[in-house]
Amino acid sequence: MIKDNHSKKIAERFTSLLDKIHDLDSKQMNTLPEINEAFKSFLGISSNFANVISKVDLIKLLRTNMLLDANKLTIAAKLIFEEGKYFEKNGDAQAAFYRYERAFTLIFVVFFQNLDCDIHNYKEFADEIVETLTEYEIEDRDSFKVAQYFGFTGNYATAEDCIFQLLNNTNDKETYKAEAIKFYEDLLNKTDDELKNGDLSRDEATSSLEEIKNNF
Numbered sequence: 001m002i003k004d005n006h007s008k009k010i011a012e013r014f015t016s017l018l019d020k021i022h023d024l025d026s027k028q029m030n031t032l033p034e035i036n037e038a039f040k041s042f043l044g045i046s047s048n049f050a051n052v053i054s055k056v057d058l059i060k061l062l063r064t065n066m067l068l069d070a071n072k073l074t075i076a077a078k079l080i081f082e083e084g085k086y087f088e089k090n091g092d093a094q095a096a097f098y099r100y101e102r103a104f105t106l107i108f109v110v111f112f113q114n115l116d117c118d119i120h121n122y123k124e125f126a127d128e129i130v131e132t133l134t135e136y137e138i139e140d141r142d143s144f145k146v147a148q149y150f151g152f153t154g155n156y157a158t159a160e161d162c163i164f165q166l167l168n169n170t171n172d173k174e175t176y177k178a179e180a181i182k183f184y185e186d187l188l189n190k191t192d193d194e195l196k197n198g199d200l201s202r203d204e205a206t207s208s209l210e211e212i213k214n215n216f
Contacts, residue, residue: 007071007118008118010042010071010118010119011071011118011119011120013042014038014042014075014078014119014120015120017034017038017041017042018078018082020034021034021035021038021082025082025085025086025089030086031082031083031086032047032083032086035047035079035082035083035086036048038075038079039076039079042072042075042079043062043072043075043076045061047079047080047083050076050079050080051080051083051098051099051102055102055105055106058076058102058106059073059105059106059109062076062106068109068113068115069115070110070115070116070117070118070119070122071117071118071119073106073107073109073110073115074106074107074110074117074119074122074125075119076103076106077103077104077106077107077110077125077126077129078103078119078125080099080102080103080106081099081100081103081125081128081129081132083099084096084097084098084099084100084103084132085132087099097133097136100129100132100133100136101133101138101142103129103133104129104130104133104142104145104146107122107125107126107129108145108148108149110122110126111126111149111152111153112148112152114152123153126149126153127153130146130149130150133146134146140166140170140171140172140176143162143165143166143170144162144163144166144176144179146162147159147160147162147163147166147183148183150162151183151186151187154194154197154198155198155199156187156195156198156199156200156205157198157199157200158199159183159198160200160204160205160208163176163180163183163212164208166180167180167212167216173216177212177216180212180216181209181212181213184205184208184209184212185209187200187205188202188205188206188209
């Protein structure tokens with residue numbers, strides 16, 4: 001109960017903080033100092049440190065009692081994403097993309113590991129990060145992670161679109177063919193209702209799996 005109350009308070013504080021950041025943004029003010037203070041307040045690190053440390057080490061840092069912490073991962077992802085929006089608005093696409101990709105790496109872990117998260121609207125945050133990132137040209141590995149993300153969130157038809165787009169464009173077809181086959185084999189373990197809710201029928205999934213095996 002103590003842990004739940006503590007997590008709830010963190011979630012409420014973070015929601016209020018985001019409201020403040022968005023208000024500054026709407027007034028065309030610099031949001032970076034507020035974001036940096038949020039990093040220090042919620043995560044105990046500076047924004048600069050969160051952006052220069054390797055992604056692997058940053059994920060390791062965002063743990064509680066040696067366990068991955070979905071709240072910390074989500075907070076860091078959202079703050080880094082907000083930085084990206086600031087840089088994009090101010091014409092620095094490179095700095096923006098760097099942060100969008102980093103934010104996606106963090107939020108992806110929450111879904112990949114199926115972690116419990118108390119941050120309000122964290123799924124909407126993730127959708128926004130993915131939508132923004134995919135406006136850019138991204139590496140094959142991130143493209144496959146995007147497909148996995150849509151799979152984790154039950155958007156199977158969208159995941160399928162991402163997989164076929166990747167297979168048609170990658171120079172490493174063997175690697176991603178194997179990844180795609182495993183994805184569909186896992187998908188076919190789901191119930192008919194689960195597939196239908198993801199806008200994909202079992203027949204469609206089976207047909208796609210055969211197409212991947214035979215044509216790529």
